[in-house]
Amino acid sequence: MKRNISLLDDCKSLFQFINYFKRECPDIVHGNTPKGAFLSMLAAKLTGISIRIYMCHGLRYQGSQGGMKVLLKLMEKLTCLCATRILCVSAGVKKTLIKDSICKQHKLNVVFNGSANGIDTSYYNREKLPDLNIWKTKLGINDNDFVYCYAGRIVKDKGINELVNAFDRLQQILQEKIHLIIVGRLENNLNPISKETEEKIKNNTHIHMVGLKSDVRSFMAISNVLVLPSYREGFGQVLVEACSLGVPCITTDITGCNEIIQDGINGKIIPPRDENALYKMMKWFYDYRDDKVKIMASNARPTIVKRYEQYKVWNALLSEYQSLFS
Template sequence: MEKKGKIIRVTTVPRSLGGLLQGQLKFMSQYYEVIGVSSKDENILDRVAKQEGIAVVPIQMTRKITPVQDLKAVYQLYKLFKKEKPDIVHSHTPKAGTLSMLAAKLAGVPNRLHTIAGLPLLEATGAKRLLLDTVEKATYACASMIYPNSFGLNDIILKNKYTSAKKLKVIANGSSNGIDTSHFDPSGYTKEDNDKLKQELDIAPDDFVFVFVGRFVKDKGINELITSFKQLNVEFEKSKLLLVGTYERELDPLLPETEREINENPNIIPVGWQNDVRPFFAISNALAFPSYREGFPNVVMQAGSMGLPSIVTDINGCNEIVSEGINGTIIPPKSSEILYQSMKKFISDPTYTNQLSLKARDMICERYEREFVWKSILEEYKKL
């Protein structure tokens, strides 16, 4: 097949390039020459190159505000764009968006696209919020199109006047990459598989397991989750909380009492970072995901595709994937009491929880199948 042009996709860290866009770069490389750009981490970046069948270029970018390093990265991106002359530069993640949109504008790239998958700045206040708002507006000004990955995020961007409606578009039903429902399929795990993992984690066959997957940070609602579970666990001894992920203490630390409870409560089971989260979904009964902010959370789609009902907060993305009383329940953010009540209902009313489970997978398959999202992005590229 003759390729129609060149696309450079940029993320701040290579884990996002290989995970957030898994499979998509390989799909697009059938139609375009694709180059991936992300920070240096030879092991991960080389793995992404092999996995996706694309060329990769390391350019160091930081997730924090680091003016000297940021200017250096802009210059390196500018040089790369001038050399490669791409038809499209498409960025993901906040810092990569700011740096690559500016560099692409300076380099005269005709199509400068940035996908918004969440706005960390929404939790900032005072001078920091003012600075982040300014940077956000500058990013959007340098881009030719902005793709919020949820309709709620689209509304937030307009409400904050970061850019005009004509520059915004939500592709398909939302999501940056959709989900491979054949990969996230509970039928891939036998009772024997599940029993073995439960035994390894000291989970009894009749325990009710809530699972959280993500970073252990304040913004993900972990403080509230631990507070709620502590209260629940006193009432329901057969409850377990499975935590899949890692701390980010330098960026968004948890309360000391939260960490202490995680370390000391035998019914809270932290299993660290996992390359494959499916076995942990397979042994769980429900997802608890009380995040303060999201773009379009993959975790909620993954859990649903694995047949799990979800407790999510009433924030963009989450409240689009979950429909109240159909495949989960939606609660206000930052309320450990309402989270506790919802978790209690899931345990104490098995008929209700089973009804939600029956709809969970079907809703994801119907709306967010990965190839449907990829083809929708491809059509957008072709229009450009």
């Protein structure tokens, strides 16, 4: 499959799915991501597979406009129509599917407390990480510096323009005392950040663009706060990862994120697309780094262990699968 919409390529992928399902005759087809779920659910319906599960990670149409939004919404409706069961990664996703008349409530379920896979808290454990001073030294970060971190795709809808601008404003006041680590791949082909933001990242020695990493733990762990100022999410897995490492978060009041972060407990919630609110909150974290932020850091890991421990999510998913055969 190709990620972007392409009528010819998508038709080819659909026929490949149909041929594969005819040959293998699976009992269950479980589809993920907008494109993967759309094609697999449609093919499974056409080939008569009785159990068709769509794992809805988020709603892509929420970040689109005009004709593209109409098309993506129609694809979402068709996916849900072809599926026999829709598992939502958050209560917010479920609520939106109902509110936007995408799917009837009886097909929808949120497994455990949400997420697609939970989190292995033994892996995302600060105590099991190697010496973090190695990365601090490489990036030129001193022990008394305050570090903000972002991890994810570097695109406009993740709030990168607002994040870099807010950091730039804050740095004008605090000078050399703060750093911003950006972990992820710059994507210029779809939903790119502004050229001005790219220039600010390139020219600021306290903004560290480290690229795409298979292991983000050390970058999160050397940070005082993770910032995810996204416009839309289905869940917000990086928030779970950061909190599991004992790092509080700043995030936006959007689907999924406002379920993981409990305002004032393990982080803070701000409005989306609001650079000024983000700037004020980033400054608040610096100002209260020795008391209120430390309390939120101590709360961060327990909130995740309780709600998203992986084996608990897996057991709940197993029960969901078993219930489909009863």
